[in-house]
Amino acid sequence: MSDDAVGAEGSQVPYPVEWEADVVLRDGSTTHLRPIRPDDADALQRFHMAQSERSVYLRFFAALNRIPERMLRQFVTVDHTDRVALVAVRPASELSDGEEILGVARFDVVPGPGPRTAEVAFNIADSVQGRGLGSVLLEHVADAARERGVRRFVAEVLPQNRAMLGVFREAGYAVEQHLDDGFVHVGIGLDPTDRSREVMADREHRAEAVSMAGLLGARRVLLVGPARIGDDDGEADPHHSLEALQAARVVASHRTDPGDTVLTVLGVAGETAGPGEPAAAAGSAPEAPPTPAVSSPAVVPAASWDDVGDIDLLLVAAPPDRATEAVRRAAVRGARGVVVLSAGYAETGPEGLARQRELLRVAHGAGMRVVGPASYGLVTNAPGARLRASLAEHAPPDGVVGLFCQSAPAAVTLAKTVVRRGLGVSALVSAGHRADVSGNDLMQYWQDDPTTGVVCLYLETLGNPRKFSRVARRLAARKPVVVVVAGRSGHVVPPGHVVRSTRAPRRMLDEVLTQSGVIRAENTHQLMDVAQVAAHQPLPRGRRVGILAGSPTLLTLVSEACGAAGLDVREAVALRPGASDEDVARAVETLYAPDACDAVVVVDVPVVVPRSDGIARAVAAAAARTGRTTVASMLGLHGMPEVLRAPYPAADAVASAPDENPDPRHAPSGTSLTGDGVRVPAFSTPEDAVWALGAVVRYARWREQDHGAPVRPEGVDRARARELVEAALAGSGQEMPLDDGRAAELLACYGIRVWTARTVRSADEAVDAAREIGWPVALKIATPALRHRADLGGVKLDIAEESELRADAARMQAAAGSLVPAVDPALEVQAMAPPGVACVIRSREDDLFGPVVSFGLAGDATDLLDDVSHGVPPLTDVDVARMVRGVRTAPRLFGYQGAPTADVAALEDVLSRVSVMADDLPELASLELYPVTVAEHGASVLHATVRLRPAGRRTDPLRRSLPE
CATH class of the missing domain: 3.30.1490.20 (ATP-grasp fold, A domain)
Incomplete structure (x- = not known):
């Protein structure tokens, strides 16, 4: 029974490998969850015998020194249908492949009429109680129960077992409980609620943020370099020279304040190196530059693992066959994470992918997060907590930009660009192949990080677009998020990235980003342009723009660019060549007058005479005095030049300033501003300045808008819908259409009536x-x-x-x-049906994006021009309204050329119900409502096509888990 189990009716039920998952706990550590197996009997007995008398009594309501053999066999023998058990496990010892059990969650279906009900029970090891394992197990066992058609859990709990009662109460599900005969009888409805989704999202956010804090806040770092060339079989490995150079670069770049971080070097320093002076890496390529001596006393060489004490972070610059062993050894020394600088994993093919998965299995089982493989490393500039764990020779300076990318080449480009522009970063993280740590994790951390004011992401792939959408939306409501996606559509998968395939439209990613509220940049140039504005200027209050130009011609061109960017030019001043200081002062005073505009664009490109610093200094001083958003394009200036920096005014000047918001340190945007003054960003061209300003203005408007509430239409019968789907798919292992009668019955469960x-x-x-x-x-x-x-x-x-x-x-x-x-x-x-506008609403289950809902008006012109809007459920009422109004033919619904106005509210109701249905039913392979005729009153669904298929695991299920 290692691979299959016998179901309730004698059928073979395959071991549900899809229920296996790595999870992050409350303290940021990780563990592995999986279904229980018969060979877990000895581990389960050891788990039980290690529990305290109190824990045993609370679980079994009696003293029980050992689990009787018959009961033990019953516990580990399940059918994965009516009897299900999940265990949380970790490696039993440093170098062992065995596992020890940390917690168990199980349910047994209770026979009887009505909705399927199961009795649930939990048991958490004393050593890990208080770390949130119980709530994670509840999420996963509830998800498994829903897959098996169970709609309700029941449990008997002793009143003194407050911890378990708390897990039930705080889960967010509909919970009933009453005291009877000395026991608390608990009933839990397993249908997701707004509260349960919110609870899971909050717990996920806190856990992932803490795990990232453990990486970025590491103080004791161990660098494991490659083995010496030929030390095993006498033959040189051609990859070793590269790995040695990488290790040497890390050591060379580790310049910290004394005592700030302790870096221990193992397998890199020469045998004769003295304390604090590691020699060049063994096996370095002859053409590689020698490793500079590191004078900081924070660098300590180690000859063997016996010399290694407690550590927080492991850096691996060794071949893959050595990395897993290093992770095992580092785990018992307290490491919270590992950064894999080396390559040679998934990008090399199936064998490399297997090595990568083994590395993840060992790391997650030991409680560690993994950055990489093929990572450029990470840098933290938090005051008093700096960390250099990167291949960069020189770390970017301090700043408020949180910078995330994937491949090492992209990290090199971005790091150089940040330095060249005079920007600074709070942290820089390169995820490499993104086997574990991703941009989603860093967004969770940066949401509450006080040193990060703007988040910039360079993404080559999105492994979990649904999670990205909800995490980014939550973060963007507090801080600007700027995103570049390589290849624009997200369909390009670089070697080494393990990503599900997708059949979604190529512009689907645009819809996801729009729905998330992030600022979309087309390339790294635009990414940095927006970062300059968002990091060092307050968000503008509106789209009214004032222009100060060095000539009438420039004024005309900039005005045109502003119009194209959606900005409204309210004030425009053109200076004559060689304008006096008095002329400049009057022009600046006009543009920065109270309520004159919301933002100012300054363009100065002298043709004959050299550019004077007078305009730059006057503009910077006015921006500091008024808090007015300002961007500039001035000959010879780029990035964050010193000439465009101005100190904040004195307190008495601020108090008497005429502007309505004179102190930019208290700008309404919430953007973090650094230093003791304002820095006006300078751009190479006026078009770049205007584009960046327009992007920030649109984001500021999004921040101020009502983003709506999740659509929750009335009259939804999820239990009946689940019964219909399971009955239709019974015995079928492939996609199948529903006949018109069954399709209409299923749609009726969601309040959609088909004529x-x-x-x-x-x-x-x-x-x-x-x-x-x-x-x-x-x-x-x-x-x-x-x-x-x-x-x-x-x-x-x-x-x-x-x-x-x-x-x-x-x-x-x-x-x-x-x-x-x-x-x-x-x-x-x-x-x-009543006459009206014919529309079409579709839904398709995509392997990568999950349910994708689309809307358009019916007709060949719409189909040929692809005039269709898309959304990824769950949707809000604002999302639904945006989809309806987002197609170019939408005016036909609003009285175009004298036609009657259609009942858009009724149309949005149908679209909302389809989105909820698609979100609820992963078995819904495709749905088409065509046509939906929208009259002056009501919307009529005249035909429906429904196809079902056995459900696969979504990338963002109703449970917390790390990437598969």
């Missing part, structure tokens, strides 16, 4: 159907290819007489026979 259509095969049957339905009627060819093609004779509306219906039926069957001769020319008769 009944009668299928007929002769004129006589058509007439009988029309008499039953009531005149007038619509007649359609039932063949899917012709059902909506009025231009090919496939649709006839408003048929009010029997003779007309007979003639139309004969004509349609003849047309269908000629166009699709191999298909039976069946017809459909349907009651006439």
Whole structure:
């Protein structure tokens, strides 16, 4: 029974490997969850015997020194259907492949009528109580129960077991409890609620933020370099010279304040190196520069693992076959994470991918997060807590930009760009192949990090777009988030990145980013442009712009650029060549007058005379005095030049300043401003300055908008929908369509009524159907290819007489026979819906994005022009409204050219119900409502096509877990 278990009815149920997951606990450590196996009997007995008497009593309501053999066999023998158990495990010892159990969660289905109910029980090791393992196990066992059709948990708990009662109460599910005969009887409804989703998101945020804090706040760092060339078999490995150079670069770059961080070097320093002076790395390539001596007393060489004490962070610059052993040894020395600088993993093929998964298995089982492989490392500039664990020779300076990227080459480019522009970073993290730590983790950390004011992400792949959307949306509500996606569409997968395939439209990623509220940049140049504004200027209050230009020609060009960027030019001043200081002062005073504008664009490109610093200094001083958002494009200036820096005014000047918000340190944007003054960003071209300002203005408007509430339509029967789906898929292992009757019944569970259509095969049957339905009627060819093609004779509306219906039926069957001769020319008769605008609503389950909902107006023009909007559930009411109004043909719904205004509220209700249905049912392979006719009052769904398939695991399920 190692791979399969016998189900309740004797069928073989495969071991549910998809239930295995690595999770982050409350303290930021990790552990592995998996279904229990029969060979866990000895580990379960050891787990039980290590528990305190109190813990045993609370679990079994009696003293029990050992689990009896029969009970033990029953505990570890499950069918993964009616009897399910999950265990949390970790390695039993430093270099052992065995595991010890940290916690158990199980449920047993209770026979009886009504919704499937199961009795649930938990047992958490004394050594890990208080770390949130119970709540994680509840999430995972509840998710498994829902997959098996269980809708409710019940449990008996002793009143003194406050910890377990707290887990139930705080989970966010609908919980009932009462005291009877000395026990607390608990009932838990497993249908997700807004509260349960919020609880899971909050716990996930805290746990992942703490785990990142453990990485970025490391103080005791161990660097493990490559083994000496030929020390095993005497043959040189061509990769060793590169690895040795990498290790040497890390040591060389480790310049910290004395006592700030302790770096221990193992396998890199020469045998004769003295304390604090490690020699060049063994095995370095001859052409590599010698390793500089490191004078900081914070560097300590180690000859063997016996010389290594407690550590916080492990850096690995060794070949893959040595890395896993290093992780095992570092785990018992307290390491919270590992940064893998070396390559040679998933990018090399299946064997490399297996090595990468083994490394993750060992690290997560030991409680460690993994950055990499092929990482450029990480840098932290937090005051008093600096960390250099990177291949960079020189770390970027201090600042408020949190910078994340994936590949090492991208990190090199971004680090150099930051330095060249005079920006600074709070932290820089390169995730390499992103096997574990991703941009989602860093966003969780940066949300509450006081030293980070703006977040910049350079993404090559999105492994979990659904999670990215919700995490980024939460972060963007507090801090600007700027994103570049390599390849624009996210469909490009570099070697080494393990990402699910997708069939979503190429612009689907644009919709995800829009829904998230992030600022989308097209390239790293724009990424840094926006960072300059967001990091050192307050967010503008509106889109009113003032322009100060060095000539009328420049003024015209900049005004045009502002209009294209969606900005409204309110004040415009053109200086004459050689303008006096008095002229400059008057122009600046005009633009920075109270309520003159919300932002100022300054452009000065002298043609003959050299550029004077007078304009730059006057503008910087005005920006510091008023807190007005300012950008500049001035000849010879780029980045954050000193000439565009100005101190904040004195306190008495601030108090008497005429502007409505004179102190930029208290700007309403919430953007962190650094230093003791204002720095105005300078751009190479006026277009760059205007584009960056426009992007920040749009973000500021998004921050101020109501983002809505999750759509929760009334009249939804999830339990019945689940029953229908399970019945339809019973015994089927592949995608299948639902007939019209079952499709209508399933949609009715979500309050979507499909107008009944009668299928007929002769004129006589058509007439009988029309008499039953009531005149007038619509007649359609039932063949899917012709059902909506009025231009090919496939649709006839408003048929009010029997003779007309007979003639139309004969004509349609003849047309269908000629166009699709191999298909039976069946017809459909349907009651006439109120006239209106025909729309189409679709949903498709994508392996990467999960449920993708789309909306458009019906018609060939819309299809040919791809005039369709998309959304990834769960959606808010604002998201739904944006989708309806986001198509170019949307004016047809709002009284275009005198037509009646459609009932958009009714249309949005249908779209909301489809989004909830798609979110609830991963088995919903595809759904099409076509047409949905939106009249002045109401929306009519005239036809539905539904296809189901066995559900796979979504990238962002209703449980917390690390990447698969």
